[in-house]
Amino acid sequence: MLVLELFQGIYTFFLTEPAIAFARLGLIALGFLFVFLSYKKILEPLIMLPLGIGMIAVNGGLMVMEAETMALGNLFINPLAGNVEEVMYYLQIDFLQPVYTFTFSNGLIACLVFMGIGAITDIDILLAKPYMSLFLAICAELGTIVTLPIAMAMGLPPNEAASIALVGGADGPMVLYGSIMLARDLFVPITVVAYVYLGVCYAGYPFLVRIIPRRLRAIEMDWRTIPQVSSGAKFAFAVLTCGFLCVLFPVAAPLFASFFVGLAIKEAGVLRFIEFLSGPLLYGATFFLGFTLGALLGVDIILDPKVLLLLVLGIIALTLSGLGGITGGLIYSKITKEPFNPLIGIAAVSCVPTTAKVAQKCAAAVNKKAMILPFAMGPCVAGVITTAIITGIYISGFRAGGVFFRLFGG
Amino acid sequence: MVINSLIFALIAYGIAMLIALCVALLIKFIALIVQRGGKSAAADSAKPES
Numbered sequence: 317m318l319v320l321e322l323f324q325g326i327y328t329f330f331l332t333e334p335a336i337a338f339a340r341l342g343l344i345a346l347g348f349l350f351v352f353l354s355y356k357k358i359l360e361p362l363i364m365l366p367l368g369i370g371m372i373a374v375n376g377g378l379m380v381m382e383a384e385t386m387a388l389g390n391l392f393i394n395p396l397a398g399n400v401e402e403v404m405y406y407l408q409i410d411f412l413q414p415v416y417t418f419t420f421s422n423g424l425i426a427c428l429v430f431m432g433i434g435a436i437t438d439i440d441i442l443l444a445k446p447y448m449s450l451f452l453a454i455c456a457e458l459g460t461i462v463t464l465p466i467a468m469a470m471g472l473p474p475n476e477a478a479s480i481a482l483v484g485g486a487d488g489p490m491v492l493y494g495s496i497m498l499a500r501d502l503f504v505p506i507t508v509v510a511y512v513y514l515g516v517c518y519a520g521y522p523f524l525v526r527i528i529p530r531r532l533r534a535i536e537m538d539w540r541t542i543p544q545v546s547s548g549a550k551f552a553f554a555v556l557t558c559g560f561l562c563v564l565f566p567v568a569a570p571l572f573a574s575f576f577v578g579l580a581i582k583e584a585g586v587l588r589f590i591e592f593l594s595g596p597l598l599y600g601a602t603f604f605l606g607f608t609l610g611a612l613l614g615v616d617i618i619l620d621p622k623v624l625l626l627l628v629l630g631i632i633a634l635t636l637s638g639l640g641g642i643t644g645g646l647i648y649s650k651i652t653k654e655p656f657n658p659l660i661g662i663a664a665v666s667c668v669p670t671t672a673k674v675a676q677k678c679a680a681a682v683n684k685k686a687m688i689l690p691f692a693m694g695p696c697v698a699g700v701i702t703t704a705i706i707t708g709i710y711i712s713g714f715r716a717g718g719v720f721f722r723l724f725g726g
Numbered sequence: 727m728v729i730n731s732l733i734f735a736l737i738a739y740g741i742a743m744l745i746a747l748c749v750a751l752l753i754k755f756i757a758l759i760v761q762r763g764g765k766s767a768a769a770d771s772a773k774p775e776s
Contacts, residue, residue, distance in 0.1 A: 443757070446750040454739075454746050461739045465732040474731060481735075549760040553753055560752065564745065698746075705745050709738040724730040 370610020434578020
């Protein structure tokens with residue numbers, strides 16, 4: 317046993333209860349699976365690859381922190397560090413603690429990702445066809461709306477129900493920000509559920525869209541119907557919409573400001589900033605987001621009985637949003653006079669640009685000439701805006717002393 | 727509580743729809759202003775210099 321103490325990762329398997337030891341092994345195996353599926357591009361590698369490696373490392377690297385008390389821990393993060401002295405201690409011990417303390421617990425990482433997303437987002441179709449884009453985006457929020465009462469019916473308190481319902485918006489940074497604001501204790505499992513499912517969307521939504529008749533999926537869009545949009549109009553949209561939404565929802569103002577500042581910089585053509593936001597900032601933040609989330613996925617977090625519930629609710633939310641988007645696409649194809657491929661509806665589930673790519677992939681599978689990706693980007697970006705609006709409403713409604721509690725008590 | 731949350735969710739949906747409509751109208755308004763600006767600039771440049 318003394319020799320085994322040299323290899324603390326193995327030694328600690330024998331110090332914990334068998335259930336916890338098996339859960340650790342399961343999480344390590346799950347980490348390997350995520351890494352493998354990311355390598356094969358079945359899951360989104362930008363997030364899931366660092367997340368998988370983080371999971372393997374944190375669950376493998378459990379060690380005895382204090383020989384006297386036999387307290388177990390790791391050298392990654394302690395998300396439960398509460399008071400200033402504890403935080404200061406762990407900042408000097410755990411290598412990812414600075415990233416967690418200074419960028420996760422205040423939502424900064426979500427804002428950094430949003431700045432980068434803003435700087436790479438093309439809003440031409442949103443501005444050229446605002447009614448179509450926003451109509452589809454609203455339809456694709458079905459999961460965000462319907463999951464809230466479902467989650468409460470399944471026993472979650474209002475703030476946690478609202479956090480998991482935000483998964484229906486299919487926007488990782490938004491879920492992270494919303495759950496930090498609403499349910500800090502559950503933000504790690506909720507965010508991980510969101511990111512895992514967003515990765516699965518790429519593989520799952522192509523099956524969901526098969527409810528659309530094949531002949532409709534094969535419709536080719538008419539490029540001549542897209543009017544030209546000047547960069548001045550796009551810049552004005554970014555600035556004015558930012559101001560408008562920040563006035564309406566100050567609680568989500570950091571998210572709006574981050575997204576629209578990226579957009580405004582792109583449209584203003586400030587090349588140095590565009591390069592910075594869309595390159596080092598976006599990918600740096602995305603890397604640390606994935607890696608830190610993986611490192612937060614220790615056995616103590618996952619063994620929370622609520623995680624299973626979150627997994628079920630997450631898939632309900634995303635499925636309903638997908639169905640809402642598809643229904644919106646079908647309705648729009650009926651009411652518009654122009655040829656319209658209802659697959660574009662699925663792109664309104666705002667996982668930029670994954671769902672737009674899914675729409676294009678599914679259209680090309682039935683008709684190689686069907687090029688719908690540029691059209692799909694409009695609802696996709698509109699989905700970010702509608703998800704941010706609903707996030708703002710939920711945070712205002714369900715934070716401590718929020719509108720919901722004052723309306724209905726409790 | 728579940729019914730209350732359903733009511734709140736529907737109110738939230740209604741508000742989101744309304745704000746989305748406002749954003750769409752804002753986009754149309756911007757397009758109109760930009761179009762007018764473009765037209766007046768074109769008219770100014772077409773005027774003969776005095």
